[in-house]
């Protein structure tokens with residue numbers, strides 16, 4: 086269907102403007118946008134073939150062959166609009182309107198992202214919080230963030246940034262904030278404004294409808310924010326604070342020590358502080374941001390104790406500055422985030438810490454500073470000179486044009502020119518500060534300067550994981566929910582990172598084994614529902630505070646939960662575990678009657694789901710037993726549901742059962758190991774991609790004579806004279822000792838190399854006699870390339886689960902995208 090209007094509703098749950106980042110095409114609506122460098126309309130046809138069925142396209146680009154072809158694509162909807170971005174904003178605005186939760190809007194010149202992250206850290210203890218990802222604060226980023234609000238959210242925090250007049254009004258309509266924070270008003274992002282006054286007026290547009298606004302009052306004589314607000318929103322309650330004791334402002338008193346700061350905040354005309362917290366932060370800019378957050382947390386209803394407790398979790402966020410080891414004894418300070426004079430002024434003193442190193446500064450043109458180039462570059466030049474820089478390198482046509490302003494500078498038009506010049510290879514024993522605007526891609530310089538450190542690492546391919554997830558979503562269809570098991574550090578792959586990916590993909594439930602694992606996820610921004618399989622009675626408070634849903638497998642637990650609900654006047658969601666043959670945890674068939682009667686008399690206990698576990702769903706040999714388990718589950722759940730009077734979700738299928746026993750899928754399935762591409766079903770295996778690769782490297786190569794022995798207990802020998810390589814991977818890293826004596830293989834330069842002798846604690850030796858051109862430092866793959874984890878586990882006389890979860894913490898997890 087071709088519609089000549091803007092959509093007011095979409096079937097898709099995901100919105101995308103980036104054709105390269107579409108993982109679930111059937112559930113994605115694509116907004117075609119024309120930019121300077123590319124035109125989204127050219128991806129419409131491939132996306133249609135990929136399965137995307139909702140497109141928002143622009144009138145001006147909607148003609149010719151594409152528009153003709155699209156008329157025949159009956160299963161897809163096309164909305165032809167004036168501007169895709171405005172249409173995106175409209176749909177986000179409508180979405181936002183359907184929620185009545187408090188929404189906090191943050192703007193200012195600096196500190197927006199920091200404030201948003203810290204405020205979320207404070208509020209997550211009490212609310213299910215949605216916030217903008219990274220610094221998604223633009224005309225596009227804001228609607229995409231707002232689209233993420235779901236029914237489970239209780240509070241939202243969005244940041245808003247603008248670069249020219251008229252933009253904030255549009256963002257305000259999308260966010261519709263209930264409360265606001267104005268972080269800091271400075272000279273960043275100045276270009277497109279006539280005056281500071283105009284810039285302030287523009288930013289305040291975000292607050293035209295807020296009920297409350299938190300900001301810092303810097304000046305005792307006048308209060309420009311108050312004046313501005315009076316003109317646009319006189320009803321708003323203005324909560325200003327100051328480090329001076331002013332009549333109408335909160336008085337913030339901070340005492341900065343060497344390692345911590347003591348902050349006290351007092352209301353006007355009161356003698357006692359209502360907030361009294363300690364923090365590790367000692368930098369004034371940080372403290373300013375923190376105070377905004379503390380006051381807002383108080384406004385949102387957190388108690389003093391809660392705020393004190395959560396403040397411990399507030400840490401600097403590392404998007405600004407990265408310090409890395411470089412080649413040739415160089416130190417790299419990568420500060421490519423802020424590209425303005427203030428930022429440079431703050432960063433230059435960092436070079437002083439490296440007394441004995443040569444100081445090198447690499448900068449790009451400064452863009453959007455609001456200062457005319459003729460004034461700007463001499464300013465930069467004098468700043469640089471004051472800091473005694475030994476070598477200055479500039480990239481960009483502005484710097485080339487104004488190179489005379491500098492005492493000494495080497496200039497290049499493009500970053501590639503610098504890379505090709507060979508200058509970088511001549512730098513040694515230097516500390517190198519990089520400050521480049523985003524479009525100059527200074528990360529290429531960082532890469533060229535960086536040490537390629539060898540380490541043993543477990544690579545987790547997130548694209549492959551996405552693809553496997555998509556396969557399972559398609560297999561179970563839209564009517565079956567998906568729970569993913571992220572217990573045991575997500576099978577060793579890293580629970581937080583994996584949970585974040587899954588959450589973005591909108592999965593329905595996450596499951597952990599222990600309460601602590603759940604708390605850890607909550608503390609790291611995971612708001613998806615979480616089931617805990619092994620909760621303890623003593624943990625009910627924690628479970629309830631962190632919105633973790635316990636699995637209940639005993640009467641004692643059930644009664645404890647009921648008592649807890651009464652005592653605290655709370656209601657709790659539980660998951661009932663039935664034992665249909667595993668003989669591990671769960672209620673047996675003869676307990677069903679008592680169980681349901683009990684639950685029926687507990688109005689505050691809500692059964693979210695009923696589950697059981699299959700013991701051998703991967704094996705055809707036990708088909709009869711598995712089918713009996715499913716039948717029994719059917720019978721038991723039917724009885725329970727009859728008495729309950731409502732219908733909880735039912736789930737029994739683990740990974741293997743999803744394919745092997747489609748009748749076991751019920752309303753939800755529990756995906757575990759197969760998310761990582763491991764499946765015993767040959768046909769299914771073809772649809773899955775490998776996610777995990779364990780890599781190490783060669784520490785040393787040795788020539789070995791036929792009669793010599795290798796390693797502990799003299800267990801290893803070569804059949805003829807040859808060579809071995811010592812690898813940096815041992816049983817303490819999780820490479821099972823049972824893989825010694827040739828049982829395990831490594832892939833080196835494409836060749837398979839068997840282990841020789843016993844596996845040591847931190848190392849092992851492999852036979853490389855047959856591998857040409859091999860050298861120390863080369864990569865060795867333990868599994869993931871030619872060697873399949875399942876096969877390796879078989880060789881080690883165990884199962885993939887055990888090998889995965891045994892990979893020790895010291896093995897670095899690296900998340901890669903193709």
Ligand SMILES: *Cc1c(COP(=O)(O)O)cnc(C)c1O
Pocket residue numbers: 570697698738739740741755756757758759
């Ligand atoms: C771990 C676990 C699963 C997932 O099993 P896989 O075989 O990895 O799919 C499912 N259900 C329960 C109860 C589990 O403990």
